Amino acid sequence: MTKVTMTVNGKSRTADAEGRTLLVDWLREGLRLTGTHVGCDTSQCGACVVHVNGAPIKACTALAQELDGADVTTIEGMANADGSLGAVQQAFQDYHGLQCGFCTPGMVMSAAALLKDNPKPSEADVRHYLEGNICRCTGYHNIVKAVMAASGQEVAPVAAE
Amino acid sequence: MYNFELVKPSTLQDAVAALKSEDAQALGGGQTLLPTMKARLAMTEQLVALSGIDEIKGICTDDDGRICIGGATTHTAVAEGATGYPALASLAARIGDPAVRNRGTIGGSLANNDPSACYPAGALASNATIVTNAREIDADDFFRGMFETALDEGEIITEVKFPVPEKAAYEKFIQPASRFPLVAVFVAKFSDGVRVAVTGAASDGVFHWSEAEEALSSDFSEDAVKSLTAPDAVGMISDLHGDGTYRAHLVKVMTARAVKAAV
Ligand SMILES: Cc1cc2nc3c(=O)[nH]c(=O)nc-3n(C[C@H](O)[C@H](O)[C@H](O)COP(=O)(O)OP(=O)(O)OC[C@H]3O[C@@H](n4cnc5c(N)ncnc54)[C@H](O)[C@@H]3O)c2cc1C
Ligand code: FES
Ligand code: FES
Numbered sequence: 558m559t560k561v562t563m564t565v566n567g568k569s570r571t572a573d574a575e576g577r578t579l580l581v582d583w584l585r586e587g588l589r590l591t592g593t594h595v596g597c598d599t600s601q602c603g604a605c606v607v608h609v610n611g612a613p614i615k616a617c618t619a620l621a622q623e624l625d626g627a628d629v630t631t632i633e634g635m636a637n638a639d640g641s642l643g644a645v646q647q648a649f650q651d652y653h654g655l656q657c658g659f660c661t662p663g664m665v666m667s668a669a670a671l672l673k674d675n676p677k678p679s680e681a682d683v684r685h686y687l688e689g690n691i692c693r694c695t696g697y698h699n700i701v702k703a704v705m706a707a708s709g710q711e712v713a714p715v716a717a718e
Numbered sequence: 719m720y721n722f723e724l725v726k727p728s729t730l731q732d733a734v735a736a737l738k739s740e741d742a743q744a745l746g747g748g749q750t751l752l753p754t755m756k757a758r759l760a761m762t763e764q765l766v767a768l769s770g771i772d773e774i775k776g777i778c779t780d781d782d783g784r785i786c787i788g789g790a791t792t793h794t795a796v797a798e799g800a801t802g803y804p805a806l807a808s809l810a811a812r813i814g815d816p817a818v819r820n821r822g823t824i825g826g827s828l829a830n831n832d833p834s835a836c837y838p839a840g841a842l843a844s845n846a847t848i849v850t851n852a853r854e855i856d857a858d859d860f861f862r863g864m865f866e867t868a869l870d871e872g873e874i875i876t877e878v879k880f881p882v883p884e885k886a887a888y889e890k891f892i893q894p895a896s897r898f899p900l901v902a903v904f905v906a907k908f909s910d911g912v913r914v915a916v917t918g919a920a921s922d923g924v925f926h927w928s929e930a931e932e933a934l935s936s937d938f939s940e941d942a943v944k945s946l947t948a949p950d951a952v953g954m955i956s957d958l959h960g961d962g963t964y965r966a967h968l969v970k971v972m973t974a975r976a977v978k979a980a981v
Contacts, residue, residue, distance in 0.1 A: 576724040576765065579752075600753045601896070603817065612794070612820045618752045619821065622724045623745075623767050670816065688897065689815020 566634030583621035603690035654703035656694035737872035746826025789825030805886035825875035843904035843915035887979035
């Protein structure tokens with residue numbers, strides 16, 4: 558075991574990690590930040606997406622020890638300072654961008670990463686960017702609407718191609 | 719995943735030394751190796767992370783005008799930084815999804831030589847040179863069949879040098895579940911001839927489609943491809959996504975599209 562320290566959602570946090578400890582397990586079990594989900598074993602679903610040093614990565618496919626010293630933002634860091642939902646989260650609620658909610662932490666983190674680079678994406682941009690985030694419930698249309706709304710753009714009443 | 723020790727060298731020299739120990743393996747972005755280890759299809763006593771070695775990261779242009787990419791450079795960095803070779807930047811921009819591209823590296827992709835991976839096609843079509851801590855290897859000699867390369871045990875890809883063609887394009891027919899290519903073709907037109915590299919199709923991995931190279935070298939047009947017979951379906955991958963005949967057909971279709979996109 559080695560002590561690993563990262564800045565998580567703005568605070569310095571330390572927990573043990575073995576060589577094999579994945580970032581997602583370090584967050585969930587080491588820090589009890591269980592908002593980040595694990596939806597697969599094959600690095601394909603995107604439920605585990607967090608931001609590391611500003612960029613979205615799959616927390617299930619990165620080693621905690623390798624990221625010692627990194628700056629990490631998880632879904633728990635997306636709320637406003639007063640505890641109310643952040644803009645992307647609120648849009649997911651308003652536009653029914655979730656049903657069971659399992660994929661949502663990864664969706665929100667990916668969407669937030671997109672909006673940071675591309676504040677006014679087209680619908681096609683949103684669909685393309687979220688390619689690595691799989692949702693078994695919503696059929697994606699409402700997720701796309703939520704992201705468009707979060708970017709302050711008009712939302713089509715019927716999701717188009 | 720079985721446990722292992724993680725070491726994080728900050729110089730190439732230390733990484734090479736660490737990889738000398740028996741049962742040590744390089745870790746690039748981990749986007750292939752970690753899922754494989756999670757499935758217990760691979761195990762190792764020691765992983766040597768290359769991500770902290772700055773000297774094998776980044777993109778530059780050498781005196782011969784080649785685009786040189788450090789072995790530990792991520793797909794995202796190539797997508798954004800290989801502006802001198804737009805077809806290659808576009809290949810990198812279409813690998814997997816954004817999170818995979820933020821971790822996965824060119825060295826890891828080439829060393830792994832997945833029969834459906836994108837970079838092997840880019841490297842072979844561009845006649846790239848793969849530079850390791852020990853030597854330089856021509857792309858033509860590097861790929862040795864499915865998941866096999868000319869790399870020796872513990873050898874690290876430090877840089878890949880890409881001559882920039884006059885015209886080039888990469889056309890990827892995506893397999894949407896894995897986001898790898900079902901079949902993809904990289905076409906590169908140089909002053910002395912055309913190179914066509916195909917990935918996703920053959921069980922032995924990336925290959926030159928020589929008939930197309932010949933035809934396109936004398937007439938660089940979509941019609942030149944359309945007049946060819948598709949390559950032999952024998953030796954093509956057959957799986958639930960498509961049989962060998964379908965893949966062989968796609969080789970021709972994607973080659974024609976790549977030529978159209980490059981013209
Ligand atoms: C969901 C998903 C979608 C993907 N889609 C695509 C796609 O569309 N196209 C595509 O081409 N790939 C795709 N990939 C694979 C991705 O590109 C990987 O990043 C890549 O194949 C391996 O690179 P890595 O840096 O992650 O290597 P790792 O997984 O760390 O390592 C892979 C192998 O290479 C060795 N290695 C790593 N770096 C070096 C080096 N510098 N020198 C020598 N050996 C080294 C390792 O020891 C290991 O054997 C996808 C992966 C995922 C999870
Ligand atoms: S848990 Fe599925 S990609 Fe990470
Ligand atoms: S809301 Fe259930 S998986 Fe997306």
